[in-house]
Amino acid sequence: MLNESEQQLIAAFQNGFPLVPRPFQAMGQTIGLEESQVLDGLRDLQDQGIIKRVGVVVHHHELGFSANAMVVWDVPDAVVCEIGARIRACDLVSLCYLRRRCLPEWPYNLYCMIHGREREETLQRAEQLTASCGLTPYAREVLFSRRRFKQCGARYFQVGS
Template sequence: MALDAFDRALIAATQGGLPLVARPYEAVGAMLGVPGEQVRERLAQMLAQGLIRRIGAVPNHYRLGYTANGMSVWDVADERVSELGPLVAQLPGVSHCYRRPRHLPGWPYNLFAMLHGTSREAVEHQAQDIVALLGDACRGHDILYSTAILKKTGLRLKD
């Protein structure tokens, strides 16, 4: 679906986040010269059409004290990963979880879950909760800790 001029302007105005004000749609509408209700309705349509994935708050976990962040990688029995992955995704401290192909022999992992904690000890505790959840379907895991933030934004449309 092609974006019209209003859609492009709306995306440009919101792709960095909604304004942190009591009425964010009205604030965006004021920038674009349209009523806030038009902004809300069009964003809802874009969401329903799959043009945007979600509208929501994205906290800065570093500023909230969650400075130990690790991508946990799991070797889960292939016949169980579709069943167990969604359960892992629902755990506290897991910001995203997804299945990826193995790259044998050196990379046996097929389930990835980003863990956030206030310390490495807290992240290790979360990993042990995942071990317990996966049970005998788990054949191994590792945690790859973040050392730097390289990107914290999504795709940006350019004119």
């Protein structure tokens, strides 16, 4: 688990870096750290694999990708990791997760996010993914997103907590 200074750092940047010439100095001032300490802390979190990526986080919808779907399958536990590896290799999706089922209402365990400009494009990609990754035998659902009620960075810790 993270130590207290790492938690403090994450709390300070969970809303994004300030858009000022020296963002890490500005962030440091809010939590009582030097600019160099903020940068070292960020690099360290990156080296530990806690930070996946650093950069511009886009909203798909506003960029014209309005046909976004979560596609789910019910894949037997014995083969799901092998299929996950195939999905990773085929490069058609931005995210792919194995999740616990919520039985009996929700039997699906494999999740992919597919982004497209039009529904047809997204559905075609889902078909292509299903066929090329050995998912044809398994129950599937495509859940297009409709309204976005909220989207922001995850908030694990509060500043000062």
